[in-house]
Structures are given as structure tokens and as C-alpha cells.
Amino acid sequence: KAGVTQTPRYLIKTRGQQVTLSCSPISGHRSVSWYQQTPGQGLQFLFEYFSETQRNKGNFPGRFSGRQFSNSRSEMNVSTLELGDSALYLCASSLALTGTENTEAFFGQGTRLTVV
């Protein structure tokens, strides 16, 4: 069974540009969550998509957006990139329908974004 696949693995962008990251969850998983990891702020939740709908949202500016397709693949977009957006972006997929269910969240290998 394939794991969570994130593409690309590495990206270098210039300030002001926009970027799109992709995440393919484990087959059958309908929930995809995105996280930003930086040395200063640690791991922070961006948003979660379930059945093509955003179910949860973290405290990030509107430049960060996402979507989920009918096959559960998800993309996140960051517009008008800033130097502070340089980070490891991780996505996680899960079977869980609610927060009370005993299921793991499996992570991809991440996309390392560098903004110059």
C-alpha cells in the first residue's frame, strides 16, 4: 500500500511569487491535513480537508489556501511569498471521520520550500 506522497520534495522560489504543493493521501483516506514546520515556530496546523471541504483552519493569513479534489488529493497554495514562508510543509492523511476515532495520521516526507 502506497504511503502519503508529497510533491515536489524541494522548491526554491523568489519573494512575491506563488507556489502550489501537492499531497496524495493513502488510498481510501479522505482526510488531508497540512502543517508548516519552522525552527522558530515548530509544527503548526494550516488546515484540514475532508471530502473536498475545509473542516478545520489554523491561524495563518489568507495567502495560504488549499483545496481537495474528488480523489482526495490535496493542494495547498501560498501566494505572494515572503521570506518567512521558508519551511518544511508536511501533509498527513487519515481515515478518521471525527476526532474521537482511534486512527493514526500518516505523514508524507514533506516539501521543503525556500524563499529567496
Next chain:
Amino acid sequence: AQKITQTQPGMFVQEKEAVTLDCTYDTSDPSYGLFWYKQPSSGEMIFLIYQGSYDQQNATEGRYSLNFQKARKSANLVISASQLGDSAMYFCAMREGGLTGGGNKLTFGTGTQLKVEL
């Protein structure tokens, strides 16, 4: 208040010895789940173990066990018989359900860097 607190920024352990990584949490939600993840230098987050708030027994997965003390709101990870390959960053995380909206939002601690020595 921090929802997940890991007070050990770094830990050293001798190979083949056991080590305990501390994690305390804060929530008013009666339904929640606690996770431990391992993150090697490659960056991937590897799931280790899960404990649900209603689980009566401590979770175990191979060499990993979770010492769950609900009244003290602690969920310490115990790694038995440490191996060199266990050297990594370890994160404790919580997923809250029920009253606070559920879903799959994980709140992470700041992590503990574990170094296993010969």
C-alpha cells in the same frame, strides 16, 4: 497555556538502555487522542504510537510504550532497548475531539532530540 509541553529539548541514552521522553498536555475536552511521532533528519514524520483518552490500558507498539497518566495529564513515551537508529527528534501531539470540533487537527509539542550513543 501550551496544549502540549515537552520539557526535554535534548536527551542522551546509551545503546540498549531504556529512555523516557516526557509529555504533558492540557485540554478541557473529555475526548482526545495522544500521538508520538519520530522525525529523523530526513524530515518525514513517522507514527509511533497512539493513546485514546478512554483507553483503559497503556498503548504498546513493539519497543515503544506510552505511560498514560490521565489524572496528571501526562503521556510519556518509553523506548526500550534503544538502538542507534532511534536517534531523531520525537514529537508528542494531541488531537481533540467532541466539544472542540473534532477533525484531524494535531497540536504538537516542541519536540525532544534524542541521541543514542554506543
